[in-house]
Amino acid sequence: MLPTTAYPPPSQGNGSLSPRDAARHTAGAKRHKYLRRLLRFRQMDFEFATWQMLYLFTSPQKVYRNFHYRKQTKDQWARDDPAFLVILSIWLCVSTIGFAIVLGMGFVEMLKLFLWVVFIDCIGVGLLISTLMWVVANKYLMKHPSREYDVEWGYAFDVHLNAFYPLLVILHFFQLFFINHIFFINSEWFLGCFVGNTVWLIAIGYYIYITFLGYNALPFLKNTAILLYPFAPLVLLYLLSLGLGWNFTKGLCWFYKFRVQ
Numbered sequence: 404m405l406p407t408t409a410y411p412p413p414s415q416g417n418g419s420l421s422p423r424d425a426a427r428h429t430a431g432a433k434r435h436k437y438l439r440r441l442l443r444f445r446q447m448d449f450e451f452a453t454w455q456m457l458y459l460f461t462s463p464q465k466v467y468r469n470f471h472y473r474k475q476t477k478d479q480w481a482r483d484d485p486a487f488l489v490i491l492s493i494w495l496c497v498s499t500i501g502f503a504i505v506l507g508m509g510f511v512e513m514l515k516l517f518l519w520v521v522f523i524d525c526i527g528v529g530l531l532i533s534t535l536m537w538v539v540a541n542k543y544l545m546k547h548p549s550r551e552y553d554v555e556w557g558y559a560f561d562v563h564l565n566a567f568y569p570l571l572v573i574l575h576f577f578q579l580f581f582i583n584h585i586f587f588i589n590s591e592w593f594l595g596c597f598v599g600n601t602v603w604l605i606a607i608g609y610y611i612y613i614t615f616l617g618y619n620a621l622p623f624l625k626n627t628a629i630l631l632y633p634f635a636p637l638v639l640l641y642l643l644s645l646g647l648g649w650n651f652t653k654g655l656c657w658f659y660k661f662r663v664q
Contacts, residue, residue: 447486467620481557498575515663533560544624552623562617566610573606588652599652
């Protein structure tokens with residue numbers, strides 16, 4: 404079993420930190436280091452971050468094997484290099500601009516859409532999902548609940564980013580080429596609905612699977628297979644949407660336009 408986070412022994416009345424305070428101090432130090440490196444591009448390993456993004460599509464297990472290695476060498480599961488987040492932000496910026504162009508938005512509308520997508524869809528929803536998964540993992544998925552083991556919040560956020568990247572590329576980039584051309588996803592045609600909803604099925608399926616891999620990689624968690632259960636309602640919703648003619652991409656386009664009015 405890989406080493407896990409171990410807290411220092413309790414204070415003996417000599418002024419040393421309690422286990423909880425020591426853990427908070429350690430987490431704070433790691434967070435400070437991460438945020439400090441966020442402004443130092445020369446210290447970021449963009450090549451390695453790009454490698455991770457590639458393997459999230461082809462072999463996501465390899466990405467999480469690197470998380471194991473980081474735990475062994477640096478005693479933390481979460482990334483200490485913000486390069487992945489920086490590249491993801493660039494993808495988000497470019498794809499959002501592309502979406503705005505496809506939807507025929509002006510500059511002001513494009514700017515509004517960008518702010519909505521970055522601060523609400525990416526950061527806001529990301530923080531919410533990461534915190535929820537962090538609580539669930541620490542409270543319900545621990546093999547042996549103990550203060551000696553915990554799922555780092557930063558790791559939960561990294562898992563979300565890993566899962567969010569393929570979803571972003573599929574829905575916000577790949578799909579752009581088919582919204583008004585070839586399959587005409589944003590139309591009343593059944594073919595457009597079928598292709599568009601299938602793209603959504605693949606994207607959300609990727610998110611669920613990569614999230615599962617992230618928590619399954621932690622040796623002190625149990626019953627992580629329950630994270631795959633959303634696949635069942637996802638497939639049912641997909642079939643129902645085809646039967647009723649619900650075009651998710653068309654709905655997204657309408658929602659984006661409504662946001663910037």
